[in-house]
Amino acid sequence: xxxxxxxxxxxxxxxxxxxxxxxxxARFPVTLMLEPLEICNxxxxxCGRIREYEHVFDKRMPVEECLRVAEEAGAPIxxxxxxxxxxxxxxxxxxxxxxxQGRFVYMCTNGLLMNRAFGRIPPSTRFAFVVHLDGMREVHxxxxxRDGVFxxxxxxxxxxxxxxxxxxxxxxxxxxxxxxxxxELFAFLKEMGVEGCITAPGFDYESVTHDREQFLAKxxxxxLYSRVHELCDDMDIxxxxxxxxxxxxxxxxxxxxxxxxxxxxxxxxxxxxxYLLADKHVGSLKExxxxxxxxxxxxxxxxxxxNCLMHCGYEASTILDAFSKPRDLVTLAxx
Numbered sequence: 001x002x003x004x005x006x007x008x009x010x011x012x013x014x015x016x017x018x019x020x021x022x023x024x025x026a027r028f029p030v031t032l033m034l035e036p037l038e039i040c041n042x043x044x045x046x047c048g049r050i051r052e053y054e055h056v057f058d059k060r061m062p063v064e065e066c067l068r069v070a071e072e073a074g075a076p077i078x079x080x081x082x083x084x085x086x087x088x089x090x091x092x093x094x095x096x097x098x099x100x101q102g103r104f105v106y107m108c109t110n111g112l113l114m115n116r117a118f119g120r121i122p123p124s125t126r127f128a129f130v131v132h133l134d135g136m137r138e139v140h141x142x143x144x145x146r147d148g149v150f151x152x153x154x155x156x157x158x159x160x161x162x163x164x165x166x167x168x169x170x171x172x173x174x175x176x177x178x179x180x181x182x183x184e185l186f187a188f189l190k191e192m193g194v195e196g197c198i199t200a201p202g203f204d205y206e207s208v209t210h211d212r213e214q215f216l217a218k219x220x221x222x223x224l225y226s227r228v229h230e231l232c233d234d235m236d237i238x239x240x241x242x243x244x245x246x247x248x249x250x251x252x253x254x255x256x257x258x259x260x261x262x263x264x265x266x267x268x269x270x271x272x273x274x275y276l277l278a279d280k281h282v283g284s285l286k287e288x289x290x291x292x293x294x295x296x297x298x299x300x301x302x303x304x305x306x307n308c309l310m311h312c313g314y315e316a317s318t319i320l321d322a323f324s325k326p327r328d329l330v331t332l333a334x335x
Contacts, residue, residue, distance in 0.1 A: 001236070001238060001335070002168075002196030002197075002238040002239070003195055003196075003238065003239045004240075005104075005117075005125040005126075005166075007123070007125060007126075008076075008077075008104050011076045011102075011104070012030075012076050012077070015029070015076045016229070016319065016320075016323075018134065020320065020323055021323070022069065022318050026076075026085060027260045027261075027289050027294070028261070028318070029073040029074060029075040029171065029185045029260075029261065029262070029263050029280065029285070030075060030077070030261040030316045030320075031075050031077040031078070031079055031261070031316070032069070032070060032073040032075045032077070032078045032079065032260060032262075032263060032265065032266050033079050033081060033262055033264035033265070033275050033312065034063075034066060034070065034078050034079065034080050034264075035080070035081055035082055035083060035264065035265065035266045035267065036060065036061035036066055036080065036082075036085060036088050036091070036094055036158075036267070036317050037057075037060050037061065037082060037083045037084075037085070037087060037088050037267065038053035038056055038057060038058065038059070038082060038171070038266065038267060039057040039058075039082075039083050039084070039087060040082060040083045040084045040087075040110070040214060041084050041087065041110070041112060041113070042110050042112070042144050042145070042146060042149070043145060043165070044082070044110075044143060044144045044145065046242060049082070049083060049102065052278070053083075053266070053267075053268075055157065056267050056268060059267040060088055060089075060090075060267075061106040061267050062086075063090050063097060066094045066097070066098070067094075067097045067101070067151075068097065069265045070098045070103060070182060071101065072099060072284070072285050073265075073285060075103070076102075076103055076104060076226045077103065077104045077106065078095070078098050078104070078105050078106070079105075079106045079108065079130075079262075080095070080105060080106070080107045080108060081108040082108065083114065084109060084110060084112075085107050085108065085109060086107075086109055086112075086113035086116050086117065087113070090119065091116075091117070091121075092120035092121050095107060095117075095121050096121060099124060099126040099127055101219070101298060102126075103126070104125075104126050104127075104128075105126060105127050105131055106128050106130050106168065107127070107128070107130060108130045108132065109129060109130065109131055109132070110131070110132055110144065110149065110153060110169065111129075111132070111133075111149070111152065111153025111154070111156050111157060112149065112152055112153060112156075114129060114131070114141070114156035114157070114159075114160060115156055115159070116151070117129075118160070118163060119160070123163060123164035123165045123166075124174055125166070125277060127165070127166065128165070128166035128167065128168050128195065128286045129157070129160060129165060129166070129167045129168065130168045130169065130170050130198065131153055131157055131167065131168070131169050131170070132169070132170050132171075132172075133150070133153065133169050133170075133171055133185065133189070134171055134172050134174065134177075135171075135181050135182065135183060135185055136150070136184055136185055136188065136250075137150040137151065138285075139177055139181055139192060143174070144184075145193075154192070157192065157194070158192060161192065161194070163194050166195050167193075167194050167195060168194060168195050168196045168197070168240055169189055169194055169196075169197050169198065170198040170199075170200065171185065171186075171197060171198070171199050171200070172199075172200050172201070172227070173197070173199060173200070173201050173202060173221070173224060173225070174202040175202065175220060179224060179227040179228045179231055180231065180334040182199075182228050183228060183232055183235075184232045186232060186235070186237045186239075187235060187237070190235070190236070190237055190238060194238065195238065195240070196238045196239065196240030197238060197239055197240055198239075198240045198311070199225075199228075199239065199241065199249075199295075200309075200310055200311060201221035201225070201249070201307075201309050201310070202222075217307050218296075218306065218307045218308075218309065219251075221249065221307070221309050222250055222251035222309075223247065225246070225249040225250045225252075226250040226251070231251060238274065241311060241315060242315065242318060242335050243259050243331055243332075243333055243335050244318035244319075244322065244328055244331060244332065245311065245314065245315045245318045248309070248314060249309055253318070255314050255317035255318060255321060256298055256317060257297055257298035257299065257305065257313040257317065257318060258307070258313065258314070258316045259273055259274035259294070259297060259313045259316060260273075260288075260289060260294055261316030261317075261320070262274070262275060262312045262313075262316060263285060263288055264312075268281040269281035269282055269283055270282045270283070270284065270285060270287070270288040272288055272291070272292045273294065273296075273297050274278075274297070274310065274312060274313060275310075275312040276312065276313075277302075277304060277305075278295070278309060287309055298313075317334065
């Protein structure tokens, strides 16, 4: 079980109750995905961003724009993916400015530049590194197409934990990698002392143009997740995703996509419809919500979504659906 800050859980619960039960809002941000740049210092096989946004690699989102967008979304959690956020020379001002708003920031990173944050972004309950690791040394270095990445990233992770930072991980599960590899990784991360392990299936979204054979079909994802969780059952791995979402990943539950709950803002504007698909970019959150045909997307509606089990589309679904199911609410409260 992950050791999340209590203030985070209380803040999120209060926010959801206000939005869903008091204001009765149909759609609202649960988590903001904020991308202040798109360039990266790696070229991972499974990443579409480095191809999709190549034409704007020179752009950097100003600090003031990042803070404005965080206020516009109003969500209690801001995820900062990329690109590699640590390349942004003002990333400390961005993170510190958002946490000063009272929000929680999860900064996604490949770990190679983590040390740049040490001292510039102070350890806080409102800030966490999320380091991407796709397996142990050999498997991960092959996935990112560079030797030595696993050792350098995990070295900085240990240093960050010693300095008092919250450190989480994100692992993409790919075809051809045995379940035992991920079990070994999760045991390694638990021993290291990470706060929680986030997992996601490798999904062949549109902007990935090569190595597509590594991606899992929906049934394959469910079978592999079931095997991984079976092997981890008695290991007390601090999985970060909620238990309802893990049951969804194993094919035990079914939900409708709520991509609107995790809107993505990039250097080109609000991405419509979601983090993985960009049919267009728009200028405001209001425009995103009002001009996107949300009913047109999802695993049973758009063929591009057929194999998607991603948390950006479905984890919020598990939480919002639980508001009408008391037993599920209890499960979430105990997580």
